[in-house]
Amino acid sequence: MMVVMKNTATEDQIKHVIEKIEEVGAKAHLSKGKYKSVIGVIGDTQQIDREVLEGFLGVENIVPISKPYKLVSSEFKAEPTEIKIGDAILGGNHFAVIAGPCSVETEEQVVAAAKAVKEAGGQILRGGAYKPRTSPYSFQGLGVEGLKLLDIASKETGLPVVTEVLDPRDIEVVASSAAILQIGARNMQNFTLLTEAGATQKPILLKKSFSATIEELFMAAEYIVKTGNEKVILCERGIRTFEPYTRNTLDISAVPLIKTLSHLPIIVDPSHATGKRELIEPLSLATLAAGGHGVMIEVHPAPEEALCDGSQSITITQLKELMEKIKPLAKFLGKQGY
Amino acid sequence: MMVVMKNTATEDQIKHVIEKIEEVGAKAHLSKGKYKSVIGVIGDTQQIDREVLEGFLGVENIVPISKPYKLVSSEFKAEPTEIKIGDAILGGNHFAVIAGPCSVETEEQVVAAAKAVKEAGGQILRGGAYKPRTSPYSFQGLGVEGLKLLDIASKETGLPVVTEVLDPRDIEVVASSAAILQIGARNMQNFTLLTEAGATQKPILLKKSFSATIEELFMAAEYIVKTGNEKVILCERGIRTFEPYTRNTLDISAVPLIKTLSHLPIIVDPSHATGKRELIEPLSLATLAAGGHGVMIEVHPAPEEALCDGSQSITITQLKELMEKIKPLAKFLGKQGY
Amino acid sequence: MMVVMKNTATEDQIKHVIEKIEEVGAKAHLSKGKYKSVIGVIGDTQQIDREVLEGFLGVENIVPISKPYKLVSSEFKAEPTEIKIGDAILGGNHFAVIAGPCSVETEEQVVAAAKAVKEAGGQILRGGAYKPRTSPYSFQGLGVEGLKLLDIASKETGLPVVTEVLDPRDIEVVASSAAILQIGARNMQNFTLLTEAGATQKPILLKKSFSATIEELFMAAEYIVKTGNEKVILCERGIRTFEPYTRNTLDISAVPLIKTLSHLPIIVDPSHATGKRELIEPLSLATLAAGGHGVMIEVHPAPEEALCDGSQSITITQLKELMEKIKPLAKFLGKQGY
Amino acid sequence: MMVVMKNTATEDQIKHVIEKIEEVGAKAHLSKGKYKSVIGVIGDTQQIDREVLEGFLGVENIVPISKPYKLVSSEFKAEPTEIKIGDAILGGNHFAVIAGPCSVETEEQVVAAAKAVKEAGGQILRGGAYKPRTSPYSFQGLGVEGLKLLDIASKETGLPVVTEVLDPRDIEVVASSAAILQIGARNMQNFTLLTEAGATQKPILLKKSFSATIEELFMAAEYIVKTGNEKVILCERGIRTFEPYTRNTLDISAVPLIKTLSHLPIIVDPSHATGKRELIEPLSLATLAAGGHGVMIEVHPAPEEALCDGSQSITITQLKELMEKIKPLAKFLGKQGY
Numbered sequence A, B, C, D: 001m002m003v004v005m006k007n008t009a010t011e012d013q014i015k016h017v018i019e020k021i022e023e024v025g026a027k028a029h030l031s032k033g034k035y036k037s038v039i040g041v042i043g044d045t046q047q048i049d050r051e052v053l054e055g056f057l058g059v060e061n062i063v064p065i066s067k068p069y070k071l072v073s074s075e076f077k078a079e080p081t082e083i084k085i086g087d088a089i090l091g092g093n094h095f096a097v098i099a100g101p102c103s104v105e106t107e108e109q110v111v112a113a114a115k116a117v118k119e120a121g122g123q124i125l126r127g128g129a130y131k132p133r134t135s136p137y138s139f140q141g142l143g144v145e146g147l148k149l150l151d152i153a154s155k156e157t158g159l160p161v162v163t164e165v166l167d168p169r170d171i172e173v174v175a176s177s178a179a180i181l182q183i184g185a186r187n188m189q190n191f192t193l194l195t196e197a198g199a200t201q202k203p204i205l206l207k208k209s210f211s212a213t214i215e216e217l218f219m220a221a222e223y224i225v226k227t228g229n230e231k232v233i234l235c236e237r238g239i240r241t242f243e244p245y246t247r248n249t250l251d252i253s254a255v256p257l258i259k260t261l262s263h264l265p266i267i268v269d270p271s272h273a274t275g276k277r278e279l280i281e282p283l284s285l286a287t288l289a290a291g292g293h294g295v296m297i298e299v300h301p302a303p304e305e306a307l308c309d310g311s312q313s314i315t316i317t318q319l320k321e322l323m324e325k326i327k328p329l330a331k332f333l334g335k336q337g338y
Helices: A011-023 A050-054 A107-120 A144-157 A168-177 A191-198 A214-225 A254-261 A270-274 A277-289 A316-332 B011-023 B050-054 B107-120 B144-157 B168-177 B191-198 B214-225 B254-261 B270-274 B277-289 B316-332 C011-023 C050-054 C107-120 C144-157 C168-177 C191-199 C214-225 C254-261 C270-274 C277-289 C316-332 D011-023 D050-054 D107-120 D144-157 D168-177 D191-198 D214-225 D254-261 D270-274 D277-289 D316-332
Strands: A002-005 A027-032 A037-042 A059-063 A083-085 A088-090 A096-100 A124-126 A161-164 A180-183 A204-207 A232-236 A266-268 A294-298 B002-005 B027-032 B037-042 B059-063 B083-085 B088-090 B096-100 B124-126 B161-164 B180-183 B204-207 B232-236 B266-268 B294-298 C002-005 C027-032 C037-042 C059-063 C083-085 C088-090 C096-100 C124-126 C161-164 C180-183 C204-207 C232-236 C266-268 C294-298 D002-005 D027-032 D037-042 D059-063 D083-085 D088-090 D096-100 D124-126 D161-164 D180-183 D204-207 D232-236 D266-268 D294-298
Touching: A002 A011, A011 A027, A011 A037, A011 A050, A027 D027, A027 D037, A037 D027, A050 A059, A088 A096, A096 A107, A096 A316, A107 A124, A107 A144, A107 A316, A124 A144, A144 A161, A144 A168, A161 A168, A168 A180, A168 A191, A168 B168, A180 A191, A191 A204, A191 A214, A204 A214, A214 A232, A214 A254, A232 A254, A254 A266, A254 C277, A266 A277, A270 A277, A270 A294, A277 A294, A277 A316, A277 C254, A277 C277, A316 C316, B002 B011, B011 B027, B011 B037, B011 B050, B027 C027, B027 C037, B037 C027, B050 B059, B088 B096, B096 B107, B096 B316, B107 B124, B107 B144, B107 B316, B124 B144, B144 B161, B144 B168, B161 B168, B168 B180, B168 B191, B180 B191, B191 B204, B191 B214, B204 B214, B214 B232, B214 B254, B232 B254, B254 B266, B254 D277, B266 B277, B270 B277, B270 B294, B277 B294, B277 B316, B277 D254, B277 D277, B294 B316, B316 D316, C002 C011, C011 C027, C011 C037, C011 C050, C050 C059, C088 C096, C096 C107, C096 C316, C107 C124, C107 C144, C107 C316, C124 C144, C144 C161, C144 C168, C161 C168, C168 C180, C168 C191, C168 D168, C180 C191, C191 C204, C191 C214, C204 C214, C214 C232, C214 C254, C232 C254, C254 C266, C266 C277, C270 C277, C270 C294, C277 C294, C277 C316, D002 D011, D011 D027, D011 D037, D011 D050, D050 D059, D088 D096, D096 D107, D096 D316, D107 D124, D107 D144, D107 D316, D124 D144, D144 D161, D144 D168, D161 D168, D168 D180, D168 D191, D180 D191, D191 D204, D191 D214, D204 D214, D214 D232, D214 D254, D232 D254, D254 D266, D266 D277, D270 D277, D270 D294, D277 D294, D277 D316, D294 D316
Parallel strands: A096 A124, A096 A294, A124 A161, A161 A180, A180 A204, A204 A232, A232 A266, A266 A294, B096 B124, B096 B294, B124 B161, B161 B180, B180 B204, B204 B232, B232 B266, B266 B294, C096 C124, C096 C294, C124 C161, C161 C180, C180 C204, C204 C232, C232 C266, C266 C294, D096 D124, D096 D294, D124 D161, D161 D180, D180 D204, D204 D232, D232 D266, D266 D294
Antiparallel strands: A002 A037, A002 A059, A027 A037, A083 A088, B002 B037, B002 B059, B027 B037, B083 B088, C002 C037, C002 C059, C027 C037, C083 C088, D002 D037, D002 D059, D027 D037, D083 D088
């Protein structure tokens, strides 16, 4: 951590900063430039809160040198984390396809979707029972009833289920149905939920908020890993930008970047990122080529009847066509299991 | 609501959309253009989920004509909502100053800040007992202990307290100390929290997420007002942009816009919006001139000792100086009580 | 085009809008909703300036139904445009690799880079002679001298050259060296430059501004195609977002979207989009998998000595390694010429 | 400037960076941290291009300590620059109102607007003769003919004129009519135009691009001031964000920030920032309260007939009402001349 002092900073202000640094056991290293002084902090900077130092008089800004995340970092653990769920492995040299409806609506719908996913070669079933909806007037999900339908679909197909949990009080019931607990983009910084979901020691699918930076995603994952649970699957689902053609802008660069910076697997959700079903195929293939560990795709037996996100759901036929492109490409790229 | 069909849409696809619209009791009104057909939906469009229609084949996009929010709209209730809290009124022709430390740290600190706020002419004390922190390694607030310190400070000064609640399970204990429950920016779309906090019938200070649109803020407020509680104070605290000089970009236009579109009061938090104490004064005065109903400001007896957000907290002396500018300007602008 | 009237709009205001529409020969189609009236404009809406109608009293907003661009649209010309340059074809089922240094510095440097590009299998040489630099204190390019060095490198290798033109007065001299004129991101809306460069009838490489929407890119290309020159190569090079890890955020969705909406070829510049050399390979492969028509990559014989953008330039060895991945993948995906 | 090395950087790579720094006459100061080494650069860092060092192997990133701009900085010149134009002064303790139509259309229109501006108490007339338009099918301005109409309006009222120049080849003719040359947002980084307009030694109104940072605005202004012309008026006109209610988001914080960082005057254009005429008044008053040096407002005798930007133009009556609020507030705030 470097503390950059204002060019108007007094000797006393510099001294005061140095004292604070040494107070917590770190070493301060003063470097006087032509215009400004910079104080390097050497030692365990975890002990020093950046925001505390920013409040000191004479301080212009703080430049972090070490990364603020630790347990999720590839510097902490070099070997990629692989998470085994049913027949699927997330991480390493694997590529998993998670697919299913946006929200669970009827037994018929979710079972049809699950069978299609299984048949096409997908490994994990997704489906929402609890839905966070911008409008209080929109369909909010079937809740516990939806979980039961997911159980049925899972039993029929053998596919493990990933489903979202919104409220810490629902973790127990959701965890009894789900092989993977999903923390949605809107809850990425719901720190209580992160901690309590992590504590179940179940795999957690953590979606990046559409307004979060990669570093903030890592800090959110850090909350989970800190509970002793390193089975965290990161998911890029688009960031909010000024481009109106797509719902959000898929940050494809996040895939190779996260693979460099962290040991955790990173997958992509092209359905939510774009909101357009015609983009699912090219973006799924791009994710695979960019080195991603999987995709999560919305599929609905009858998108026109979907109670949410119909425009971004692909049909069962389209899913089959997509898998017929993913499989040979995954094999060509040397992915295991293809 | 207008449904714009693709220029490749078939007669059958158009018919199918019209049937769906009429199925829920609305009227469809087809208009064939040179290239494209547009279907107007007349009647109660609340019954028709936009996302459902978007999933239909042949649909290019949906153009909402009515606003998706209702209870918070100035079309629903023209008269501005005024919320009385202690000596302060939020809304109408009033201007309230809410001030206090980012987080409650010690009795000495919070009492000193409260006395300074009272003396300078502020009307409401702010202070965080539960802190949502990006890093699991940062100070997370004193919790219940902090609420007790706020009680002491409130009793000493007579100032009502606003403090944040993060978890639905804490609503009861927070509500026993707080005159106003704050829903923070990160929880703006935590719909369970909105609903359960609303149900207390206490005034709610709802902060706009740094990634939310004004319409999404209204939809979040709609969740609260739907519980029968219209005592909602909206708060603009900056949006995330590419400008690095300030932590976020204060959207000052949101103030007059929200006053036009809604009956709810709108205040500004310049401290979190900018992260820079030297901007608090000009932005507070700008908020007042733009017609805002108040400001929420971080003040700390010793910003250098603050456990969070020191760089954006002003000192007690600076608070006094600021109030000496706010008061005559509020009077000049005809605000009541000045 | 639909004109949405305010719910407070008077009969007179509605009448006035209808008159204006009919004045220019279009037909107005009034649809009275529960709360609001909407006026559909049928006929040649090119005759009606959206901004003019927006100024009318009682108008809430204008919803365009037709796209504002015409000549670049796939609705205007369904068949993809293919542009032949030297041995390369841009568009259709081809994938071109354009590579070379950010700026031309010395004969030795540009010739070494050109030979490496040729040897590795790249088809077009890039290199900047005129450089738009944020700082007046940065290296501004060699100008005419740089063009001469590009001529030498082109002659030595047989590679055609793409280079940027900044000023309409330089078009002639740049066009005498370049097979393709580049309009940089900062000049995407320099409409004089677009028109005058288009008029040369040379192929134009048009880079998307980091702050432009896809529609604005199309409108800029429309300026060129309107001169009778449809040899326009669109280039996505990242948009400005709040994510700090990369210089900009590559909008990979733009690739398949542009292929759907336009007949013009679309390539990607991963070097400028990210500013990080370790991302060039995964993003180039992602571009190929997403259906892009090519990539433009910075390569430098000695990136440490580069006068600009060293951190994003790959070495000659890295270029070879990249091409050894691009070539088999292009072949696998059925691209012609691989 | 601090060069942060990767934690994998070798001794040789560190040595290589130090040599490069010392090669240009600066001093390198190595500080070895627990994980990483940081090299401080002391001396004239203007000599060292940040991008060059970023290209070195082993370098993680460069942290600038000094600001990249010089001549426009308040560190270079502490005293605020005041620019006298006709009866108006821009800068210091003055507040100027610039008003007029978006584009010059007819003699009648521009003279009516000019008289209204004069009568209401505005000091400078704006009006576009050359219009940069996103669409090649939109009205592009009257050109030289428009300049003549501005001359007439200026003579009739005595108001000095500000008008935009788009092309370096038009500078001479525009400068013969205009008291102030305007560089539009789209041309903020047209470095040739900046330099050649600056060289006229006329006052330059430089609009901030909707995608530019404050630092980039300063760098653009630096191009002008470097020609020996420090008569530069900066203008904030909104930045592009994800908020759709307003055309752009006015960054009001830029006003006090720029006043701290630079000696140049800073004004606000609420018309282009928001695109909504009902926001002009509150944002003009907010600008005044935040310490801005002026506003630039679109006014049209008949906004419904305007050939561009009608929705954001206020009427002559509204201009008078606005001035009746600006004048007493400016007086109350102690602005000179009110």
